[in-house]
Amino acid sequence: MAYSEKVIDHFQHPHNMGSLDKNDKTVGTGIVGAPECGDVMKLQLKIGPGNVIEDAKFKTFGCGSAIASSSLATEWVKGKTIEEAMKLKNTDIVNELSLPPVKIHCSVLAEDALKAALADYLGKNGQKVPDGEPEKTKEGVS
Amino acid sequence: MPNPESVRTALDGAAKHLCWSCREETGEGPFCESCVKIQPAELMGDYFALFELPRAYAVDAQYLKNKFYELSRKFHPDFYGDKTDAEKTLARDNSAYLNTAFRTLSDPIKRAEYLLVRCARGYRVDLVPPQGLFEEILTAGELLEKNSLSSEDLTTLRETGRVFAVRQDERIVSLAGLFDRLVAGDDAAKGEIENAINEIKYLRTILDRIDQRLHKTI
Numbered sequence: 001m002a003y004s005e006k007v008i009d010h011f012q013h014p015h016n017m018g019s020l021d022k023n024d025k026t027v028g029t030g031i032v033g034a035p036e037c038g039d040v041m042k043l044q045l046k047i048g049p050g051n052v053i054e055d056a057k058f059k060t061f062g063c064g065s066a067i068a069s070s071s072l073a074t075e076w077v078k079g080k081t082i083e084e085a086m087k088l089k090n091t092d093i094v095n096e097l098s099l100p101p102v103k104i105h106c107s108v109l110a111e112d113a114l115k116a117a118l119a120d121y122l123g124k125n126g127q128k129v130p131d132g133e134p135e136k137t138k139e140g141v142s
Numbered sequence: 143m144p145n146p147e148s149v150r151t152a153l154d155g156a157a158k159h160l161c162w163s164c165r166e167e168t169g170e171g172p173f174c175e176s177c178v179k180i181q182p183a184e185l186m187g188d189y190f191a192l193f194e195l196p197r198a199y200a201v202d203a204q205y206l207k208n209k210f211y212e213l214s215r216k217f218h219p220d221f222y223g224d225k226t227d228a229e230k231t232l233a234r235d236n237s238a239y240l241n242t243a244f245r246t247l248s249d250p251i252k253r254a255e256y257l258l259v260r261c262a263r264g265y266r267v268d269l270v271p272p273q274g275l276f277e278e279i280l281t282a283g284e285l286l287e288k289n290s291l292s293s294e295d296l297t298t299l300r301e302t303g304r305v306f307a308v309r310q311d312e313r314i315v316s317l318a319g320l321f322d323r324l325v326a327g328d329d330a331a332k333g334e335i336e337n338a339i340n341e342i343k344y345l346r347t348i349l350d351r352i353d354q355r356l357h358k359t360i
Contacts, residue, residue, distance in 0.1 A: 031271075031273055031276045031277065031280075032271065032276075033271060033272075033276055033279075033340075033344060035339070035340035035343040035344060036343065037347065038343055038344050038346065038347020038348065039347075040276045040279045040280055040283070040344065042276070042277075042280055059280050059283070059284070060280075060283075061279050061280055061282075061283030061286075061348070
């Protein structure tokens with residue numbers, strides 16, 4: 001399959017690969033998987049004052065599109081507030097990376113991982129997950 | 143363990159079909175009992191019925207293979223060269239149906255999903271993502287990303303692969319008992335089955351990748 005140039009770029013030079021301390025109270029961790037393809041994605045966010053995302057890291061076991069999707073998602077949310085990050089949709093990733101239909105589930109996985117990480121942070125700090133996003137960790141639609 | 147025969151009768155009911163050619167009752171086999179013409183294999187029931195197996199997860203691989211060869215010979219289009227077009231078409235369709243059935247029943251994941259659809263009674267389950275397994279997969283994945291593997295890395299990778307393979311086999315074995323529970327009316331088994339299937343899928347993917355890497359390195 002032909003990957004778009006942006007996917008190849010993110011895949012070859014992934015941004016923000018790595019880990020944060022998941023026991024840190026200011027860090028939210030989301031680990032999700034898609035059984036159909038066996039991909040697993042971990043996304044971590046470090047949240048600073050004013051609910052601003054100071055740092056984001058990911059680790060992904062999966063195809064190039066899954067790695068590119070998580071790389072892009074971490075890149076986008078850095079510097080954003082939790083509320084802004086909550087609005088990120090998988091379709092934004094699909095459009096930016098020109099993902100073909102068979103790879104859309106990779107972007108869903110990235111969105112799920114992000115939401116799970118935000119939910120984890122909010123839960124840790126006794127805050128509520130904003131309306132319409134009651135999910136914690138879940139398995140991605142594939 | 144439920145009696146296989148009683149299970150099958152309870153699920154299938156007794157369906158009678160008329161032969162497309164002579165309009166007599168065809169009987170249970172893939173050939174009409176009156177005029178001996180080939181019948182659509184789908185009419186024999188689902189894949190389990192085609193292979194004359196009870197609807198249970200545990201399947202004898204050797205039996206499956208033998209039955210597949212036996213039916214393949216019966217349906218093979220080469221033997222229908224001098225038959226009518228209708229029979230040629232049926233031979234072709236039956237061969238395709240048989241191949242799909244064999245592929246489905248031979249594969250531990252496909253067989254589980256196929257059986258689940260047939261046993262489950264519209265009961266929604268909440269999947270529990272295997273968080274512990276996810277972490278182990280990510281750790282193994284990091285090793286796979288490395289450009290070159292030290293002998294220590296290789297040992298770790300082999301050991302990880304061995305552990306994953308054992309767990310995959312355990313989950314596959316556990317499915318037989320879970321399906322027996324589901325067939326016997328225990329709806330709670332459905333969730334456990336779906337979780338087990340998912341876990342097997344994750345394990346299969348990481349195991350394939352580990353195998354590829356180990357073979358490339360040798």
